Structure formats: C-alpha cells, structure tokens
Amino acid sequence: MSMDVRDLGGRPVIIGAGIAGLMTALQLAPEPVLLLSRSPLGADASSMWAQGGLAASLGDDDDPALHLSDTLAAGDGLCDAQAARRIVYAAPAAIEYLARFGVRFDRTPAGALRLGLEAAHTRRRIVHARGDGSGREVMRALIAAVGSTPTIAVIEGFEARRLAMEDGRIAGVLASGPTGPAFLATARVVLATGGIGGLFHDSTNPLGSCGQGLALAAHAGAVLADLEFIQFHPTALDGPGRPMPLISEAVRGEGAVIVDETGRRFLDGVRGAELAPRDIVARAVWKHLADGHRVFLNVRERPGPEFARQFPTIASACKKAGIDPVRDLMPIRPAQHYHMGGVAVDGSGRTSVTGLWACGEVASTGLHGANRLASNSLTEAVVCARWVAESIAGTPAHRTKPAIASDRPSPDPTTVRPLLSRALGVLRDGEALKAAARALLPPAERKDAASDPAAVGLMIAIAALRRRESRGAHYRTDFPHHAAVARRSEITLEAALAAARELAPVLEGVT
Structure with missing residues (x-):
C-alpha cells in the first residue's frame, strides 16, 4: 500500500520490519499504522536469518515454571524475574497465534509439534519451522498477513535518522529515502530495529544492523539498559x-x-x-x-x-x-550474535521518553539478563508485540506540528568496527575499554556517517567499563569474579559522553 507520508493523520509509526515490527503492526489492526522499512520487507532483517526457533513449554514433561527456571539460570542473576515470568507463561499461546497466521511449524507424523533441545534448556521446548529456517518461515507468514491488512501502510527504502521532539515527547520521525528527506509527523513511535551485529567484524547478523534504534532512542534522551551484555554464539x-x-x-x-x-x-x-x-x-x-x-x-x-x-x-x-x-x-x-541490552522498557514496551515504545532485540525487557537463553528472543518479540500494541492503542493520538526534514548521512560503522571488535569481544579488560572509549568519543561528537555507530559503541564501552565484575556474557579478565549483588545497569548518551570526556588524555603542554 502506498500513501502520502506527509499526511499520517496521527497514526503510529513502526520503525523496523522484522518479526517484532510486523507483529506489532498486525496486533494494532484495525488501527491504521505506518511501517517503515529501510529495505524490501524481510530483505535485511535478522529475524529472517533466525535458525533456532521459538522457546515455549509445550511438551508433556514441561511447564512454564521450568522454562522460567532455565531462563533465570541462564540470565545469571540479572533477569527481571517478573518480566521473565510474564513472557514465558505467555509463550505457548504465542505459538498458537503464529500457527493461526499460517506459520508451518515442524510436526511429528502424528501431527504434534516437534520439539527440539538447545543449550541450557532442561526440556525439549524449541519449536522449529522448516528445520533451521524458522525465522524465514515466520517472516513469510507475517509478511503475507501484513500485505493483506489494508490498515497497514508500508514504506520501503526509507531509514529513520532522528526522532523529533516537542516539549519532551515524540513529535515525529526524520527519515531519508530514495526521494530525499521526509518528516513523518506522529506522537507515537515504535522502535523494532533489531540488534548491533554490524558493529563487529565477526557477527552472524546482517551488516546493516548497527544499533540505529539505540542511537535514535539515545539522541531522544531515552534510558538504555544492560548494554554491556552481548552474546557471542560459539x-x-x-x-x-x-x-x-x-x-x-x-x-x-x-x-x-x-x-x-x-x-x-x-x-x-x-x-x-x-x-x-x-x-x-x-x-x-x-x-x-x-x-x-x-x-x-x-x-x-x-x-x-x-x-x-x-x-x-x-x-x-x-x-x-x-x-x-x-x-x-x-x-x-x-x-557476535545477540544483544541482551537495549532501550529500557516497562511491561508494555514503553521507554522513558513519552510517545516512544521499543520491541524485539532493540528493547531491554529484563527477560534475558546477562545471557539470553537460546530461542527466547523470537518468543519475546511475538509475545511483547501484543502488549506494545495494546499500550499504543490505549494512548490517545494527537496531531503534531509538521517540520522541515533535513537529510543526514546513512550510518556507516566501518571505522568503528575494529575498535568494538577488539575491546568488546568475548574477553574484555579495563585498559582496552578505556582506550576504545577515548577513540570513540571524537566520532560520536561529530555529525557524520560514523557518529551514530560511534555513539552506540561508546555507550556500550562505558557500560562495560563500569561493570567491574564478570557475569554472563560480560567477562572482564581484570575482574573475573561475580559481584556480591547483581544489579542491572542504565545509561544515557549524555552520561556516556561525559564519562568518556573524563577519560580523554590531557594534551601535552595544555593547562
């Protein structure tokens, strides 16, 4: 469906068209919604590449309490137990919901769902679709459903550059596409932009996934949580x-x-x-x-x-x-495979910025803690999309003032990728983290193609530097032991920039 992007009529805008974005749009129907995708649907989404499937307690020997126990154990003391409980208990119904959308899950000859086993699960509870093509099959069904839903308008080839603010709340999306810059006036925005794999040399994610959702939220003043926890697939x-x-x-x-x-x-x-x-x-x-x-x-x-x-x-x-x-x-x-950290959200996906929600890998719900349990991520995206949609639908729409759109360069992580790959890998240490923060500060403060990836990398580096312990996927060779108390971390872009400036070396001869 095509539409004039200058006339949104107050409808919400969803940035990102992976499973989280598509599901949120479908859950909002019949409320009109705009889905913004930087590429043709499914072409550049991590969801399309997901192999493992979705975790849900569906076996005769399983129940949500066991799934929760495994999730909390993998999270190494850092999960939000209430959020995790709510999500895993909703997981079986989410599988049924996807099946109604036409997802062809793998089944036994008797017609029961075929359940697989993955690391740190004590039961077989991984639901697959077309073997290791689970993400592709779920995306196929959801893209077809979006295409047949007249209230969902899809704009492909446009990438969000900034979130416009008015009186401390969301007022629109500054985007850029083949026809140049565009301003999407809206008071309700959902970030569903995926992860940060493009910031690393060795990653299983699309190279275009370089944390742009985190940058959008950070520049709008949002609080981000647990950024230091990055999962490396072995x-x-x-x-x-x-x-x-x-x-x-x-x-x-x-x-x-x-x-x-x-x-x-x-x-x-x-x-x-x-x-x-x-x-x-x-x-x-x-x-x-x-x-x-x-x-x-x-x-x-x-x-x-x-x-x-x-x-x-x-x-x-x-x-x-x-x-x-x-x-x-x-x-x-x-x-690098998955980012447990993200934009801090509540149980409805609301961020600290009025009018801004986040869903999927870009969000930090508290489910994953310090180390995501295998196949919990797609489940989280499907489950949380419904709660995000319910929250948006319950938030009154209001018109915002149009603004003049100015173009910004597309994010390019090429120059910062070596810094993050060296300092924020499987093993970390304080001196390397400090060096990375110092090097990331200048590009983060500029306004060029490297600035957003550098800003995201800087926030991650400062968060990792502040966590003086080893927990889950965050391992400090200079602090190899657990801290006595597990605490989630929070950071803003402003705080990260200030911390990096304090680390900047004093120039010789300058007083």
Whole structure:
C-alpha cells in the first residue's frame, strides 16, 4: 500500500520490519499504522536469518515454571524475574497465534509439534519451522498477513535518522529515502530495529544492523539498559565470509560435539559440555583458539546422514564453503550474535521518553539478563508485540506540528568496527575499554556517517567499563569474579559522553 507520508493523520509509526515490527503492526489492526522499512520487507532483517526457533513449554514433561527456571539460570542473576515470568507463561499461546497466521511449524507424523533441545534448556521446548529456517518461515507468514491488512501502510527504502521532539515527547520521525528527506509527523513511535551485529567484524547478523534504534532512542534522551551484555554464539562457521553463517545450537542439541584438530572433546570437563550456556561454551572455544588450536563441530555421527534434512540452511552454507558435514569437520569460532541490552522498557514496551515504545532485540525487557537463553528472543518479540500494541492503542493520538526534514548521512560503522571488535569481544579488560572509549568519543561528537555507530559503541564501552565484575556474557579478565549483588545497569548518551570526556588524555603542554 502506498500513501502520502506527509499526511499520517496521527497514526503510529513502526520503525523496523522484522518479526517484532510486523507483529506489532498486525496486533494494532484495525488501527491504521505506518511501517517503515529501510529495505524490501524481510530483505535485511535478522529475524529472517533466525535458525533456532521459538522457546515455549509445550511438551508433556514441561511447564512454564521450568522454562522460567532455565531462563533465570541462564540470565545469571540479572533477569527481571517478573518480566521473565510474564513472557514465558505467555509463550505457548504465542505459538498458537503464529500457527493461526499460517506459520508451518515442524510436526511429528502424528501431527504434534516437534520439539527440539538447545543449550541450557532442561526440556525439549524449541519449536522449529522448516528445520533451521524458522525465522524465514515466520517472516513469510507475517509478511503475507501484513500485505493483506489494508490498515497497514508500508514504506520501503526509507531509514529513520532522528526522532523529533516537542516539549519532551515524540513529535515525529526524520527519515531519508530514495526521494530525499521526509518528516513523518506522529506522537507515537515504535522502535523494532533489531540488534548491533554490524558493529563487529565477526557477527552472524546482517551488516546493516548497527544499533540505529539505540542511537535514535539515545539522541531522544531515552534510558538504555544492560548494554554491556552481548552474546557471542560459539559456533559460527569459520571462513572469510561476512556476516558469518550460523551453525544453530539445535545441531548440538541433536548430538553434535565440539572437538579440536586432534579430535579431543575439550569441553568434556565443563558442566553441560556442548550444551552449557552460550557464554561458557563461547569462552572455552575462544581460549582454545587463542592457545593455538583449531576448533570444529563434528556432526558425522550425530545427526550424521540426517544433517542436511534437519538443517538445510546450514548444509547449504557448508556446501558453499566446500564442506561436506557428513564427512568433514566444520571449522567454528565465536561471533557476535545477540544483544541482551537495549532501550529500557516497562511491561508494555514503553521507554522513558513519552510517545516512544521499543520491541524485539532493540528493547531491554529484563527477560534475558546477562545471557539470553537460546530461542527466547523470537518468543519475546511475538509475545511483547501484543502488549506494545495494546499500550499504543490505549494512548490517545494527537496531531503534531509538521517540520522541515533535513537529510543526514546513512550510518556507516566501518571505522568503528575494529575498535568494538577488539575491546568488546568475548574477553574484555579495563585498559582496552578505556582506550576504545577515548577513540570513540571524537566520532560520536561529530555529525557524520560514523557518529551514530560511534555513539552506540561508546555507550556500550562505558557500560562495560563500569561493570567491574564478570557475569554472563560480560567477562572482564581484570575482574573475573561475580559481584556480591547483581544489579542491572542504565545509561544515557549524555552520561556516556561525559564519562568518556573524563577519560580523554590531557594534551601535552595544555593547562
């Protein structure tokens, strides 16, 4: 559907068209809504690449209390228990809701949902669709549903650059597209922009996912939470391609093992071994690589000949790399995969800025804590989209003043990517974090293509520097132990800039 972007009539604007954005738009129907997508629907969304599926307690031996217990354990003391409980208890109904939209979930010959096992889950509770193509199948169904919903207007090829403010609240979206800058006058905006993978050299995410939603919220004055917690997936296919192909945790759930070049399973002494929480496996693999070893995933025995049928997406990536998983070992290394931190939101997805909501990976609901439990993220996006929509629908629409749109450069993380990759990887230390903050300050204060990625990286670096402990996915080699009390972190862009200025070296000869 096309429309004149200058006349929104007070309708809400959703920025981002992954699962979180699409679901929020569908949940708002029949209220008119504008969905802003920087590329054709599904072309550049992390959701499309999701392999693992959705976690929900649907098995006869499972219940939401067990799912909650596993979530809290993986979160390493930092989950918001109330938020986590609310989300996991709503998860089974969310699966049914997606099925009604036409998502073709994998089923047994008897017609029951086929449930998979992933790391740190004590039960089989991962619902897949088309094997390891879960994200693609969910996106297919939701894109079709959006296309048949007349109240959802989609504008493709436009990217949000800034949020306009008026009297401390949202007044519109400054965007840019093929026809130049545009101003979308609205008092209700939803951020559903995904994650930060494009800020790292080794990532399984689309390179365009460089934290723009965080930058939009930060420049509007929003509070961000837990930014230092970045999950590195331990089994990305090691090769020259970027982004790196993901080898889903579900492969290890079906019996694959991690070995080195000698064939040794060096995780044997780790509790849970290959199915330990992701941060533990990622650090073990990282350290083994640093010691000069090579690391591989061995699927030759399990799943064995069934591998290509169960995991067609991964099998295709291996074939492109010249690897036959049934005969060859698959080289792996950790890669940035998911951001537990994000824009701080309440149970309805509202941020600290009036008129601004966030949903999906860009939001910090408190579900994931210090280390996301596998396959909880798509579940979170689907569940929370309904609560966000309900909150928006209950917020009266009002007209805002039109403004003149000015163009800004598209974010380009190229120059800051090496800084974040070095300082904010699997292992961190204070001196490297300080050096990164100092280097990120000048571009963060400029108004060029690197400024937004630098501002996001700076906030993450300062948050990591302030957390003088190791917890979940955040591991400080200079502070390897847990703090006595687990506390979530909060930061604003203004506070991060001020902290970085204090770290800036004094110029020689200047008094």
